[in-house]
Amino acid sequence: MSKGLTTREENYSQWYNELVVKSDLAETSAVRGCMVIKPYGYTLWENMQRILDNMFKATGHTNAYFPLFIPKSFFSREASHVEGFAKECAVVTHYRLKNDPDGKGIVVDENAKLEEELIVRPTSETIIWNTYKNWIQSYRDLPILCNQWANVVRWEMRTRLFLRTAEFLWQEGHTAHESKEEALAETEKMINVYADFVENYMGIPVIKGRKSANERFAGALDTYCIEALMQDGKALQAGTSHFLGQNFAKAFDVKFLNKENQLEYVWATSWGVSTRLIGALIMTHSDDKGLVLPPKIAPLQVVIIPVYRNEEELKQVSVVAEQIKASLTASNITVKYDDRDSYRSGWKFNEYELKGVPVRIAIGPRDIAQNQVEICRRDTLEKQSVNNENLAEYIKNLLEDIQTNMFNKAKQFRDNNITKVDTWEDFEKAIEKGGFVYAHWDGTIETEVAIKEKTKATIRCIPFNNPQEEGKCILTGKPSKERVLFAKAY
Amino acid sequence: MSKGLTTREENYSQWYNELVVKSDLAETSAVRGCMVIKPYGYTLWENMQRILDNMFKATGHTNAYFPLFIPKSFFSREASHVEGFAKECAVVTHYRLKNDPDGKGIVVDENAKLEEELIVRPTSETIIWNTYKNWIQSYRDLPILCNQWANVVRWEMRTRLFLRTAEFLWQEGHTAHESKEEALAETEKMINVYADFVENYMGIPVIKGRKSANERFAGALDTYCIEALMQDGKALQAGTSHFLGQNFAKAFDVKFLNKENQLEYVWATSWGVSTRLIGALIMTHSDDKGLVLPPKIAPLQVVIIPVYRNEEELKQVSVVAEQIKASLTASNITVKYDDRDSYRSGWKFNEYELKGVPVRIAIGPRDIAQNQVEICRRDTLEKQSVNNENLAEYIKNLLEDIQTNMFNKAKQFRDNNITKVDTWEDFEKAIEKGGFVYAHWDGTIETEVAIKEKTKATIRCIPFNNPQEEGKCILTGKPSKERVLFAKAY
Numbered sequence: 001m002s003k004g005l006t007t008r009e010e011n012y013s014q015w016y017n018e019l020v021v022k023s024d025l026a027e028t029s030a031v032r033g034c035m036v037i038k039p040y041g042y043t044l045w046e047n048m049q050r051i052l053d054n055m056f057k058a059t060g061h062t063n064a065y066f067p068l069f070i071p072k073s074f075f076s077r078e079a080s081h082v083e084g085f086a087k088e089c090a091v092v093t094h095y096r097l098k099n100d101p102d103g104k105g106i107v108v109d110e111n112a113k114l115e116e117e118l119i120v121r122p123t124s125e126t127i128i129w130n131t132y133k134n135w136i137q138s139y140r141d142l143p144i145l146c147n148q149w150a151n152v153v154r155w156e157m158r159t160r161l162f163l164r165t166a167e168f169l170w171q172e173g174h175t176a177h178e179s180k181e182e183a184l185a186e187t188e189k190m191i192n193v194y195a196d197f198v199e200n201y202m203g204i205p206v207i208k209g210r211k212s213a214n215e216r217f218a219g220a221l222d223t224y225c226i227e228a229l230m231q232d233g234k235a236l237q238a239g240t241s242h243f244l245g246q247n248f249a250k251a252f253d254v255k256f257l258n259k260e261n262q263l264e265y266v267w268a269t270s271w272g273v274s275t276r277l278i279g280a281l282i283m284t285h286s287d288d289k290g291l292v293l294p295p296k297i298a299p300l301q302v303v304i305i306p307v308y309r310n311e312e313e314l315k316q317v318s319v320v321a322e323q324i325k326a327s328l329t330a331s332n333i334t335v336k337y338d339d340r341d342s343y344r345s346g347w348k349f350n351e352y353e354l355k356g357v358p359v360r361i362a363i364g365p366r367d368i369a370q371n372q373v374e375i376c377r378r379d380t381l382e383k384q385s386v387n388n389e390n391l392a393e394y395i396k397n398l399l400e401d402i403q404t405n406m407f408n409k410a411k412q413f414r415d416n417n418i419t420k421v422d423t424w425e426d427f428e429k430a431i432e433k434g435g436f437v438y439a440h441w442d443g444t445i446e447t448e449v450a451i452k453e454k455t456k457a458t459i460r461c462i463p464f465n466n467p468q469e470e471g472k473c474i475l476t477g478k479p480s481k482e483r484v485l486f487a488k489a490y
Numbered sequence: 491m492s493k494g495l496t497t498r499e500e501n502y503s504q505w506y507n508e509l510v511v512k513s514d515l516a517e518t519s520a521v522r523g524c525m526v527i528k529p530y531g532y533t534l535w536e537n538m539q540r541i542l543d544n545m546f547k548a549t550g551h552t553n554a555y556f557p558l559f560i561p562k563s564f565f566s567r568e569a570s571h572v573e574g575f576a577k578e579c580a581v582v583t584h585y586r587l588k589n590d591p592d593g594k595g596i597v598v599d600e601n602a603k604l605e606e607e608l609i610v611r612p613t614s615e616t617i618i619w620n621t622y623k624n625w626i627q628s629y630r631d632l633p634i635l636c637n638q639w640a641n642v643v644r645w646e647m648r649t650r651l652f653l654r655t656a657e658f659l660w661q662e663g664h665t666a667h668e669s670k671e672e673a674l675a676e677t678e679k680m681i682n683v684y685a686d687f688v689e690n691y692m693g694i695p696v697i698k699g700r701k702s703a704n705e706r707f708a709g710a711l712d713t714y715c716i717e718a719l720m721q722d723g724k725a726l727q728a729g730t731s732h733f734l735g736q737n738f739a740k741a742f743d744v745k746f747l748n749k750e751n752q753l754e755y756v757w758a759t760s761w762g763v764s765t766r767l768i769g770a771l772i773m774t775h776s777d778d779k780g781l782v783l784p785p786k787i788a789p790l791q792v793v794i795i796p797v798y799r800n801e802e803e804l805k806q807v808s809v810v811a812e813q814i815k816a817s818l819t820a821s822n823i824t825v826k827y828d829d830r831d832s833y834r835s836g837w838k839f840n841e842y843e844l845k846g847v848p849v850r851i852a853i854g855p856r857d858i859a860q861n862q863v864e865i866c867r868r869d870t871l872e873k874q875s876v877n878n879e880n881l882a883e884y885i886k887n888l889l890e891d892i893q894t895n896m897f898n899k900a901k902q903f904r905d906n907n908i909t910k911v912d913t914w915e916d917f918e919k920a921i922e923k924g925g926f927v928y929a930h931w932d933g934t935i936e937t938e939v940a941i942k943e944k945t946k947a948t949i950r951c952i953p954f955n956n957p958q959e960e961g962k963c964i965l966t967g968k969p970s971k972e973r974v975l976f977a978k979a980y
Contacts, residue, residue, distance in 0.1 A: 030564075030620050031608065034557035039636060042554045064532045067524035068610070068641055068657050069580070072587070074520075076595045090559070091584040091598055092610065095645040097562065097577055105566045108581055108607055117598055118521065120558070120582065120610070130520050140832060146529060151558055151641065155585040167558050342630060 007288040012232040020161045023291045033159040033166030043299035061145040069118035074126035077251040084218020088155040090120040120153040128174045129252040138257040144176040162279035170274035176266045183267035187243040190271040191224040194239035203294040204228050204284045205411040209461030214445045221245040227460040229414045230283040233434020235460045235487035241271035291356025295399035302335040303352045307345045307364035317363050331392040427474045431457045436487050440480035442473035457486045497778040502722040510651045513781045523649040523656030533789035551635040559608035564616035567741040574708020578645040580610040610643040618664045619742040628747040634666040652769035660764030666756045673757035677733040680761040681714040684729035693784040694718045694774045695901040699951030704935045711735040717950040719904045720773040723924020725950045725977035731761035781846025785889035792825040793842045797835045797854035807853050821882040917964045921947045926977050930970035932963035947976045
């Protein structure tokens with residue numbers, strides 16, 4: 001197949017858009033801003049979900065499900081939350097349609113107007129804390145450690161597949177605790193779970209840190225995040241974990257009788273990652289030939305392609321291919337033998353390159369004569385002839401090697417693109433060039449906003465365990481005690 | 491704990507409502523008609539999902555995800571579909587809120603009115619077939635075998651937890667085929683998958699059959715269903731699989747080039763089961779003491795409860811309990827040791843009975859002295875002292891026995907409640923008494939509707955492999971070639 005894929009050099013943004021569609025991950029739908037996640041993309045998401053879900057359960061969480069709709073008035077209860085979330089959203093105002101009296105089609109039945117409008121959840125803190133109110137009486141009911149896998153809707157004006165869509169899929173953890181310390185520990189635990197997942201399964205290196213006050217989640221006292229760097233030098237927030245203090249408990253009047261028999265407001269956290277991670281995955285690893293997927297989450301880890309000139313050769317190859325397929329399957333490797341006769345082998349090579357399958361095995365009559373196969377790894381595109389003896393073991397090791405190599409390559413890129421600067425001039429240059437810029441800032445929202453207006457750069461995070469050093473703010477020259485990470489971001 | 495559960499005899503409907511809430515499966519929410527599925531209920535759903543999902547994949551299907559919203563005009567395209575679905579639904583008319591200029595709170599921003607209203611999906615045939623149009627050009631693109639796990643919304647006026655809620659969770663399979671035969675085979679395959687799942691995992695016996703024209707899915711040419719019988723003698727439709735013919739392909743202009751190089755409309759099926767199955771599960775097996783859950787899907791299969799008078803005894807019991815827990819866990823049995831000191835053992839016995847945990851193990855000092863434990867099975871409430879030797883093996887067999895016994899008991903009840911009648915008088919009596927009534931019907935919609943108006947009974951299905959026999963319609967006396975199954979239904 002001819003991929004006709006724009007290169008990253010030519011137009012990074014177009015390369016991304018084309019790649020998502022051509023590799024069969026997702027496509028736009030008839031509904032503005034909503035995407036269709038195609039089977040290949042959804043299998044990738046399922047693999048991510050399964051691993052994350054196991055991690056959540058291993059850390060004591062259980063899943064539950066809360067309503068899609070939130071009464072409008074709930075948003076007004078938490079002052080900063082309403083500013084952040086209740087504005088651009090899908091509003092349900094009616095509950096019935098009727099046949100159009102003037103002709104064809106159907107129209108909204110004006111007699112079926114809701115007394116109070118319902119908002120399609122952009123995030124579920126309000127409806128969940130309204131529910132928790134009935135679940136919590138005493139410290140014996142705490143902690144509550146719930147997670148929800150759900151769809152959410154935020155009415156974005158400019159959308160891009162996976163990165164920013166009106167509807168997206170995510171998980172949102174919502175926990176309730178009896179003390180500030182316990183809630184803070186949970187907030188930190190979950191950002192560590194995210195970092196573990198994103199680095200060790202998705203192969204994306206991240207920097208853990210806290211958000212500046214200006215970039216915090218609407219309603220949070222503190223937001224921890226993991227920040228990744230894309231190949232075009234822009235940062236991407238890959239996951240967040242929020243310490244919500246007692247804000248939502250106060251907004252929804254959720255008190256508990258503590259061990260000292262006193263009524264106290266409950267402490268809260270929330271944390272989430274979304275299908276946006278797939279965008280980060282694509283932009284971290286893929287190249288001009290297509291996707292490059294990490295073996296641990298790839299929908300398909302190995303593809304076997306026969307190379308033949310006639311039916312006799314195909315038969316001969318198929319015998320060996322099926323044996324190899326069976327032995328790989330027995331080793332828990334996801335493998336497909338593509339013996340479709342309607343496509344040439346060269347077309348198939350291209351197709352699976354585009355789809356980022358980590359390992360390709362090609363088998364032709366000459367390989368069989370020599371009891372070997374040709375193996376091509378997607379990350380480096382290196383080819384090698386390998387003896388059939390112990391092939392499953394070889395592939396197992398190769399998949400691990402690809403996983404490690406992808407992370408290391410991405411980490412080297414990231415590390416090479418962190419620039420320390422001390423003057424405004426250098427700051428502007430560094431932001432223009434791309435990557436993380438590590439610089440002093442005077443700690444005020446005004447300065448942060450001014451920097452954003454001048455350069456489009458935002459503070460991505462204040463890294464955990466950030467070295468303390470005296471310095472001067474790159475914009476105002478005012479004193480600063482630590483550097484923070486700036487970047488332009490998705 | 492005091493359960494205070496209404497008995498089935500006293501008030502079946504109230505028994506059900508109380509049981510769902512008291513056993514921590516689900517509760518109503520602040521949003522009319524929408525439920526909160528609590529962790530215990532959601533774990534049950536996850537177990538069901540996992541098994542079903544594996545079955546779907548084993549039969550060649552993959553998951554995908556389609557938009558939550560459907561443009562209003564899509565519903566008008568398939569004439570009978572719009573009648574069935576587009577009426578009672580949640581309608582999104584606006585995409586923004588703003589601060590109320592007259593005071594506190596937020597109001598809908600009238601400037602943010604959608605050009606075309608969006609319907610929150612009640613089912614996804616329309617948006618999916620609009621998508622398939624772009625996926626299908628030739629027979630090489632067929633079949634498409636997609637499934638979606640999703641939330642859907644149908645604005646029901648009278649709701650009941652799990653059985654009928656405005657929002658519910660389900661899966662919907664949507665397949666596209668090149669021939670009528672293939673689509674019909676798929677329709678049948680999936681009703682068989684559902685029957686397999688519902689009978690062999692949920693322990694609910696079902697009757698497979700086809701719906702009468704009047705009870706068909708809106709837009710289908712044929713609807714296959716599985717029908718179960720609840721303890722109060724009412725039927726419950728547990729799953730449906732629809733042969734959609736070329737209706738949706740025509741509505742959305744989805745044609746393919748067949749092997750003879752001719753353009754043809756694509757053939758379709760759709761099939762689904764929902765959280766309603768949990769309602770069926772409860773009403774099939776549970777008793778006046780609470781839930782009775784089949785071991786294969788129970789969130790917790792075994793609970794171990796210590797019986798002790800002082801801390802010394804608890805310590806002693808805990809050593810043995812932890813050993814047993816470890817050995818059961820090693821045998822892939824889901825087990826919990828509840829050593830909370832804040833509740834008495836009698837309270838715990840009640841609690842886990844209410845929650846339907848299949849097996850309870852009680853351990854006291856006297857049991858330890860005799861190297862045994864007391865085992866109580868939830869389905870029969872029989873207690874037995876069992877030696878600790880090979881306990882895991884014993885429990886494994888016991889769980890299998892409980893699973894089998896629950897199915898057999900439900901099947902016996904169902905079989906005892908199928909009444910064959912030949913006169914209208916007997917029909918009315920039988921329907922009044924409850925259960926399935928197997929009777930002749932003249933095959934017309936008019937008669938079906940008249941019977942429903944007189945007795946509230948509907949045709950649940952025309953069983954597969956239904957014996958053909960000459961007879962007379964119980965209402966009109968007109969000739970009939972086969973009996974059909976009537977019942978009052980949920």
